[in-house]
Amino acid sequence: xxxxxxxxxxxxxxxxxxxxxxxxxxxxxxxxxxxxxxxxxxxxxxxxxxxxxxxxxxxxxxxxxxxxxxxxxxxxxxxxxxxxxxxxxxxxxxxxxxxxxxxxxxxxxxxxxxxxxxxxxxxxxxxxxxxxxxxxxxxxxxxxxxxxxxxxxxxxxxxxx
Amino acid sequence: xxxxxxxxxxxxxxxxxxxxxxxxxxxxxxxxxxxxxxxxxxxxxxxxxxxxxxxxxxxxxxxxxxxxxxxxxxxxxxxxxxxxxxxxxxxxxxxxxxxxxxxxxxxxxxxxxxxxxxxxxxxxxxxxxxxxxxxxxxxxxxxxxxxxxxxxxxxxxxxxxxxxxxxxxxxxxxxxxxxxxxxxxxxxxxxxxxxxxxxxxxxxxxxxxxxxxxxxxxxxxxxxxxxxxxxxxxxxxxxxxxxxxxxxxxxxxxxxxxxxxxxxxxxxxxxxxxxxxxxxxxxxxxxxxxxxxxxxxxxxxxxxxxxxxxxxxxxxxxxxxxxxxxxxxxxxxxxxxxxxxxxxxxxxxxxxxxxxxxxxxxxxxxxxxxxxxxxxxxxxxxxxxxxxxxxxxxxxxxxxxxxxxxxxxxxxxxxxxx
Numbered sequence: 033x034x035x036x037x038x039x040x041x042x043x044x045x046x047x048x049x050x051x052x053x054x055x056x057x058x059x060x061x062x063x064x065x066x067x068x069x070x071x072x073x074x075x076x077x078x079x080x081x082x083x084x085x086x087x088x089x090x091x092x093x094x095x096x097x098x099x100x101x102x103x104x105x106x107x108x109x110x111x112x113x114x115x116x117x118x119x120x121x122x123x124x125x126x127x128x129x130x131x132x133x134x135x136x137x138x139x140x141x142x143x144x145x146x147x148x149x150x151x152x153x154x155x156x157x158x159x160x161x162x163x164x165x166x167x168x169x170x171x172x173x174x175x176x177x178x179x180x181x182x183x184x185x186x187x188x189x190x191x192x193x
Numbered sequence: 194x195x196x197x198x199x200x201x202x203x204x205x206x207x208x209x210x211x212x213x214x215x216x217x218x219x220x221x222x223x224x225x226x227x228x229x230x231x232x233x234x235x236x237x238x239x240x241x242x243x244x245x246x247x248x249x250x251x252x253x254x255x256x257x258x259x260x261x262x263x264x265x266x267x268x269x270x271x272x273x274x275x276x277x278x279x280x281x282x283x284x285x286x287x288x289x290x291x292x293x294x295x296x297x298x299x300x301x302x303x304x305x306x307x308x309x310x311x312x313x314x315x316x317x318x319x320x321x322x323x324x325x326x327x328x329x330x331x332x333x334x335x336x337x338x339x340x341x342x343x344x345x346x347x348x349x350x351x352x353x354x355x356x357x358x359x360x361x362x363x364x365x366x367x368x369x370x371x372x373x374x375x376x377x378x379x380x381x382x383x384x385x386x387x388x389x390x391x392x393x394x395x396x397x398x399x400x401x402x403x404x405x406x407x408x409x410x411x412x413x414x415x416x417x418x419x420x421x422x423x424x425x426x427x428x429x430x431x432x433x434x435x436x437x438x439x440x441x442x443x444x445x446x447x448x449x450x451x452x453x454x455x456x457x458x459x460x461x462x463x464x465x466x467x468x469x470x471x472x473x474x475x476x477x478x479x480x481x482x483x484x485x486x487x488x489x490x491x492x493x494x495x496x497x498x499x500x501x502x503x504x505x506x507x508x509x510x511x512x513x514x515x516x517x518x519x520x521x522x523x524x525x526x527x528x529x530x531x532x533x534x535x536x537x538x539x540x541x542x543x544x545x546x547x548x549x550x551x552x553x554x555x556x557x558x559x560x561x562x563x564x565x566x567x568x569x570x571x572x573x574x575x576x577x578x579x580x581x582x583x584x585x586x587x588x589x590x591x592x593x594x595x596x597x598x599x600x601x602x603x604x605x606x607x608x609x610x611x
Contacts, residue, residue, distance in 0.1 A: 052551035055501055062501045066555075069494035070563040076487035078567070080480045087476030088468065098571050105568035112561070134575070140460050144468035152481045154523055160488060161520025164513035168541060172521055175533040178540075 077153075078104045084149040088141060096135060103130040107146070123150050199223070199232040199304055200283030202262075203291050204273050209244040212236065215291045216252055216259060219300075226301045235260045237277035237288075240267035271380025275370050284308075286366055289317075290357030296401040299358070306396050307360040313393040314365055316351065316385065317358030317400035339419055346427045347386045351397050354382040358400060365393055374429075379422035386426060491515050494559075498552045504544045514538055 057063050081100045082092070090096060103126070110126040111119025127146035132139045165172060201219060205212055216234060223232045236249040238261060246263060253261040262277045278286050285308045289295060295317050306315035320340065336355065343349050359381065365388060373383045388395055492512030499506055514537040521530025535549030 052502060052548075052555060056498055056555050059501060062497065065497050066494055066501075066559055067562070069490060069497065070559040071566070073487050073490045073494065074560075074563045074567055076483060076490065080484040080487075083476055083480035083483055084472075087473040087480065088471070089473070098574060101567050102571035102575070105564040105571070108564050109561075109568065138464075140464035141468045143460055144465045144472070147465070148469060148472060148477060149480070152477060153484055156481050156484050156488075157516065157519045157523060160485070160513075160516035161523075164516040165520075168510070168513050168517070168537065170517055170537055170540070172517065172524065172533065175517070175536045175540075176521060176525060176529050178536045 074105070074108075077108075080153065081145075081149045084145055084152065085137075087148070088145050090135075090137060090141075090145075099131060099134045102134070103127045103146075104149075106130055107150075120150065120154075196230055197233045197282035199227060199285045199287060199308060200235060200278070200281035201232065202235045202237050202274060202277040202281065202286065202288040204237045204239060204270055204277075204288060205241065205245050205249065205291050206239045206267075206270070206273075207241050207243045207245060208291050209241075209248060211291060211293075212245055212248055213252065215293055218293060218297060220256070220258060222297045222300050223304075227304070233258055233260055233282060235262050235277050235281055237262045237273040238264070239270070239273035240264055269376035269380075270378055271373070271383075272376035274380065275373075275376075278366055278370070284363045285360060286363060287360040288357070289359070292405040294402055294405050295356065295358040296403070299398075299400045302398060303358060303360045306398070307362055311394075312396040313362050314385065314388050314395045315360045316353070316395065316397050317356045317402070318351070318353040318397045319356055319400065319402045320352040321397065321399040342420070342423050343382055343386065346423055347382075347430065349382075349386050349389055351385060351389075351395065353397070354385050356400065356402070357381070361388075374425075375422055377418075379419060379426075382419075383422070383426055386430070390430065488512050488516065495552065495556065498555050499538075499544065499548070502548050502552055502555075504542070504548060506538070506542055506544070510542065511538075514541075 056066060078097075078101050081104050082097060085096060085100065086092065107123040107127040107130075108119075110122040124143065124146040127149070128139065128143045131137050131142040131145065135142075137145070161172075164170070201223065203212075203215060203219065208215070216236070219234050223234070236245075236252070236259070238245050238249050246261075249261040249263070253259045262273075262280055264273065264276060268276055274288055285304060287300075287304055287307075289300075289303075299317060303315050303317065306312050320337070336353075340352060340354055343354050344351070355378070361384070368391070369384055369387050372387055373380060375383050385395065489508065489512055492508040492510075492515060495511040495515060496506055496508045499511070514534050517537055518530045518532075518534030521533040523530070531553055532550075534553060535546055538544040538549050539546055
């Protein structure tokens, strides 16, 4: 059943979404800053994985660096599907298949590396999260409840300020 | 109005050609079995573009048993029925299609079934033994399929849900109409399904039915529209009450468990554990420090985005906010943590929710863009050197050699072919 008010809502939300992205993208300097910043963030993410490879005694080669870039990127793309908390399992799976397929690293070692790499990242995240919760005095459960309600309110089409 | 016992609502949408005769026939039929003054006929005229409103207004003026219920905007069939029933005076509420496709000799049975208090709802059926329906095959197939789906998915016992010939008590209407969400053609079905769920007494009886030319029914709308409504109602009644946060968490974790278990089928868990134990702990700790270095960069990037959206803030505060939301994403499924960040910046820095959510969307777009660019760049290199074939070969080999401990080894490294 086509529902016009729903269509309006979707159109409004898309408009706001596109409008806000436009505000960042339309300004060349802002786009460059945010774009380069994002690339840098992910490069550091890949470096983290490379240090883990190193910890497992894998020799650093150009090929391994390239594969690490690919494995971390695809692993994170796999995490986009919100199937498990933190994408645990999805990341490891994608990472392992790529590393095994493209390097001389044995399958058990590849899986071990993906598990340690992801675990290190999650431990750092949770540790940082706990410190920040104490510092900013935020309760995670309260935040989830409040933001869910806010998400419902936000469903009303609003114009960006 | 209090002396009206029976209110008949006739949903009318552009019916200028038939409405007058329909009203006359309806009044005559009702008068044949009901005491004078105990019934009313309401024309639920639904944002018509033709002369129906004028005709309805004139008929209402000429006969005090006729009322005209007008709406400027199109409410939809279900919406128009609800609107009219809310304004009707009777304890027994009746409606049928204005094309009089159902033989009017069944009207007495329809009204009396509910008026007697024997049943809460009565509905005509074109699909019961003893009925006289005669219809084109295209509609036969879609109607039978539709009713089968409703019985299957929505646990209804009825043969025909969409027959435009129904009566219900005021009590049922008051109890159920706030819960019926559809405002169009699915309204009938939803009402019948919810009534059965709530234990109301529903009677279905065979009627003689003759399709009229233009019935404003089309196959695409029936299949997609009705299909999506069946799914929506099924979700609301049968699935959604059972999905609590615990269930979705369990399902997600179970999925991961299955994935890990599948991995274990192909890989020796002991070999994986051995590999983990063999790792240099100092270097693992170093990797943690390297990763930590990316966090202020996230804070800085978030500051840039918010700055562009007109809110200046502090990089360290924003780094903390991202830490908390990402922790939320780890603890809760379905990216519930995303909203946490909007909450933190709202609660601590008064940044409005829409901006909080929008900035997050911007960030996600850039993240996806970055990892796609990174993955894409390597992929182009791989395709150029024929490396992708090796991934496919590796997956195939892994499946074949799964019994061999230690998994598989690929002898050559990608760029060595160059």
